[in-house]
Amino acid sequence: MHFSRDEKALSTSAQWKTSYQSVSGPFKGFLEVLVKLQRKLHDKELLDNCPIRTYMVTSRGGGSPGFRALNTLHDWGLEVDEAFCLGDLRKPEPGSPVIIAISAKLVFTEQNMSPGPAFSFALKAVNAKLRAHYPESQELFKVILIDDNRSDELNNAIREHNLENLTEIMSGEDLINNLKENNTHLYLSESEEMVTEALNNKIAAAVMKTPGEMAEVSESELRIAFDGDAVLFSNESERVYASEGLEAFYRNEREKVNDPMKEGPFKGFLQVLVKLQRKLHDKKLLDKKCPIRTYLVTSRGGGSPGFRALNTLRYWGLEIDEAFCLGGSEKGPILEMIKPHVFFDDQQHHIEAALTIGIVGCHVPNQ
Ligand SMILES: [Mg+2]
Numbered sequence: 001m002h003f004s005r006d007e008k009a010l011s012t013s014a015q016w017k018t019s020y021q022s023v024s025g026p027f028k029g030f031l032e033v034l035v036k037l038q039r040k041l042h043d044k045e046l047l048d049n050c051p052i053r054t055y056m057v058t059s060r061g062g063g064s065p066g067f068r069a070l071n072t073l074h075d076w077g078l079e080v081d082e083a084f085c086l087g088d089l090r091k092p093e094p095g096s097p098v099i100i101a102i103s104a105k106l107v108f109t110e111q112n113m114s115p116g117p118a119f120s121f122a123l124k125a126v127n128a129k130l131r132a133h134y135p136e137s138q139e140l141f142k143v144i145l146i147d148d149n150r151s152d153e154l155n156n157a158i159r160e161h162n163l164e165n166l167t168e169i170m171s172g173e174d175l176i177n178n179l180k181e182n183n184t185h186l187y188l189s190e191s192e193e194m195v196t197e198a199l200n201n202k203i204a205a206a207v208m209k210t211p212g213e214m215a216e217v218s219e220s221e222l223r224i225a226f227d228g229d230a231v232l233f234s235n236e237s238e239r240v241y242a243s244e245g246l247e248a249f250y251r252n253e254r255e256k257v258n259d260p261m262k263e264g265p266f267k268g269f270l271q272v273l274v275k276l277q278r279k280l281h282d283k284k285l286l287d288k289k290c291p292i293r294t295y296l297v298t299s300r301g302g303g304s305p306g307f308r309a310l311n312t313l314r315y316w317g318l319e320i321d322e323a324f325c326l327g328g329s330e331k332g333p334i335l336e337m338i339k340p341h342v343f344f345d346d347q348q349h350h351i352e353a354a355l356t357i358g359i360v361g362c363h364v365p366n367q
Helices: 005-018 028-043 064-076 119-133 152-160 175-181 192-200 236-244 246-255 267-282 304-316 332-338 348-356
Strands: 055-058 082-085 098-103 141-146 167-170 186-189 205-209 222-226 292-298 322-325 342-345 361-363
Touching: 055 064, 064 082, 098 267, 119 141, 119 222, 119 267, 152 167, 175 192, 186 192, 192 205, 222 332, 236 246, 246 304, 267 292, 292 304, 292 332, 304 322, 332 348, 342 348, 348 361
Parallel strands: 055 082, 098 141, 098 186, 141 167, 186 205, 222 292, 222 342, 292 322, 342 361
Antiparallel strands: 205 361
16 A cells, blocks of 8 residues: 555554553543443343443544544453444435514404414425425424413414414513523514513514504515614614714725624524525525525615624625615605515614505614
8 A cells, every 4th residue: 555655644644643641531430330230240141141341432433533432441351242333324304494483462462362473484395495495494484472371262372373383382481591591582572571571682573563553565475674773783884973073984894895794683583594595495486486586675774884784794694685775864765665564673762664655663772
């Protein structure tokens, strides 16, 4: 066999290391006492009938890495009954669901228990598409309805609207800790106080406001529109505008045009949406065929401010489907065209504009 010099050095080092024992880890002593007990029992010829059985389950593969592990045990005089050297043949991660926690009152109105926002229906449609293409996947939307009463009416409404597979009910007790434990990606509530507390705990959260009369939105495609500053991005530029005015804001954006902004409270939520989209794109569900569509609707103009926003998303590796840099124009007409299921913004007047045209507005209190 011919080795080049480097290969030879590598091979010699691997051989040397495979015959060299590892320093003991914290559980060596425990294995030692188990093996000692086993030996005692083996002395009574309780070999296969031994009541203790030990297993090593390691991610080291079956080549040198696994060999070195077994060799180390051998050097220590410790025999494990079974060893699994799994290498890279681990089962692919099934992923985890996208958790959205919503106050039950916002989905089913108290008066007639009719469905509130059509949001749940769109989530259900996306789940159906995901399930059709990825039957094994855990990465589906799951909605936690927060309700203290666990009323029969709520259960009936869930059944009536066929939302059993989508929803779970949770009480509002110790809410923030429960949201964290459930890895909540988005929390929507009518209570500004709870939303602020959730945001302080790094959970994307907003006060959801439902218009008197809802615009008709798609039931097969989920559309989500985000404001930029203080929602997807931090409020660093907005603070410049608030304290020093518009000129200073433009100067700041020009100077920092290539510097990505810090992340805002909704970056993580956009990230899980993009991840799901990518999964669907793998199945050639591109563009309008993808059941999730994301929008940036920002007051930043198309010059340096808009460029910096898109550059930040690019830097994060997040591709938004459509971006509207409105240069200070009203957001209403664009939202009317998009007809999103939900629209997130930190400015009350943009939320009001959404509500007047029948769009669900979710207010993200500025941190
Ligand atoms: Mg904003």
